Amino acid sequence: MSTTRILVVEDDADIRRSLQIILGRAGYEITMAADGSDGLRQFQQQRPHMVVLDISLPIVDGWSVLERVRSVSATPVLLLTARGLESDKVRGLLSGADDYLTKPYSNDELVARVGALFRRSPPADEAPAIYDDGRVRVDFINQTCEVAGTSVRLTPTEFRLLATFVRHCDVALSRERLLELSWHESSADGSGRVKFTVLSLRRKLGWNDLEASPLEAVRGFGYRYRSPRSEEAGVLGPAAAAGQAD
Numbered sequence: 001m002s003t004t005r006i007l008v009v010e011d012d013a014d015i016r017r018s019l020q021i022i023l024g025r026a027g028y029e030i031t032m033a034a035d036g037s038d039g040l041r042q043f044q045q046q047r048p049h050m051v052v053l054d055i056s057l058p059i060v061d062g063w064s065v066l067e068r069v070r071s072v073s074a075t076p077v078l079l080l081t082a083r084g085l086e087s088d089k090v091r092g093l094l095s096g097a098d099d100y101l102t103k104p105y106s107n108d109e110l111v112a113r114v115g116a117l118f119r120r121s122p123p124a125d126e127a128p129a130i131y132d133d134g135r136v137r138v139d140f141i142n143q144t145c146e147v148a149g150t151s152v153r154l155t156p157t158e159f160r161l162l163a164t165f166v167r168h169c170d171v172a173l174s175r176e177r178l179l180e181l182s183w184h185e186s187s188a189d190g191s192g193r194v195k196f197t198v199l200s201l202r203r204k205l206g207w208n209d210l211e212a213s214p215l216e217a218v219r220g221f222g223y224r225y226r227s228p229r230s231e232e233a234g235v236l237g238p239a240a241a242a243g244q245a246d
Contacts, residue, residue, distance in 0.1 A: 004118065005029045007048035009065060010080065011057050019052060019110075026111045036060025037048055039069060044129055044141045048075065050117060055081040055088065063079075063095065070096035071163050072129050072140035076117040080105075106110075126169035131166045133227050136205070136212065138166050147205050154204060157182070161197050162205075165215065165225035198200040200221075 002103055005075035006028045010016045013034070020030045031046050043051065051069060055062035078099045081088060089100050092123040098117055101110065131138040137146040143159050145152045154162065160182040162172070173181070175191040183193070198215065207213035214226045 002135075003029060004050075005031060005046060005048040006050045006052060007031045007033065007042055007046060008038065008052045008115070009033045009036065009042075009057065009062070009146050010052070010054045011035055012054075015054075021057070022107050022110060023052075023114065023134045026114070028114070036062065040141055042067060043075075048074045050078065052078045052080060052114070055079060055092070063091075066092070066097060067160075068141055068143060071143075071160065072244050076120075078113060078117060117186065131163075133166075133229070136162075136166065138163055141225050145205075152204055154201075157197055158201050158204065161194075162201055165212070168226040169225050170230045172218045172221060172224040176222075178222060192224075 006023055008016060008019045008030060010032070011020060011034055016032050016034065020032060021180050031048060033042045035107070037059040039051075039053070039057070040060065043047075051065075053062050053065055057065065062081075064081070069075060069077060077096065079092045079097045079100045080101045080103060081092075081100075091129060092100050099113055101113060106226075129139070129141050131140070135148065138144075140163055143156070143160060145154055145159065161178065164178060164181045168181075172238075175194045179196050182197075198217075202208055202213055202215055205215075207215055210216075214225050214228075217223055218224055222232065
């Protein structure tokens with residue numbers, strides 16, 4: 001039997017049981033969660049190869065679960081919903097879902113879609129769920145942040161931007177790329193939004209001194225998060241050499 005693991009996050013007990021039977025018969029190992037909060041815990045503990053996710057969940061809704069899973073992992077996500085709205089399908093795909101199945105669905109279609117996703121994205125090792133460089137600690141699943149051991153409260157947008165920076169530490173990211181990675185959109189009109197959120201992040205994290213801030217502006221391009229390792233090695237970015245304007 002395959003050891004490929006699937007996490008099913010569904011609040012309806014009958015549907016949960018049905019999914020366990022259908023996918024189990026197809027040769028998959030199934031872990032189940034009845035709400036979004038438990039789903040996130042199971043995801044962190046079990047490290048499944050795929051997530052089958054209902055949108056309408058108690059405690060933490062499916063959209064939030066999808067966002068947190070996608071912030072730390074490329075694990076395939078198949079969304080389940082009773083809604084047939086085109087806007088929900090578009091939102092799910094833009095938010096990082098890999099496929100979308102509207103209830104009611106046939107057993108054969110479910111198994112076929114799961115198999116197709118695995119063929120496109122075979123199980124692979126995942127990135128760590130926590131980033132910690134000794135200066136800043138970011139828990140991608142629980143969406144928490146600490147600086148020098150002190151918890152810092154960030155808005156969802158601020159957290160997504162910080163997560164993007166630390167996942168690409170020491171790499172200069174253009175404003176357009178930051179929009180794609182943190183806002184899931186690309187627009188020439190979004191540079192002001194990026195600049196505003198960077199300024200807010202610096203303030204909340206205590207990095208207001210532009211010369212000392214590890215979150216530096218790369219003049220005429222974008223921004224970069226400098227890791228302590230690069231600073232110890234004496235690596236300076238173009239912004240540090242030319243002076244930071246943002």
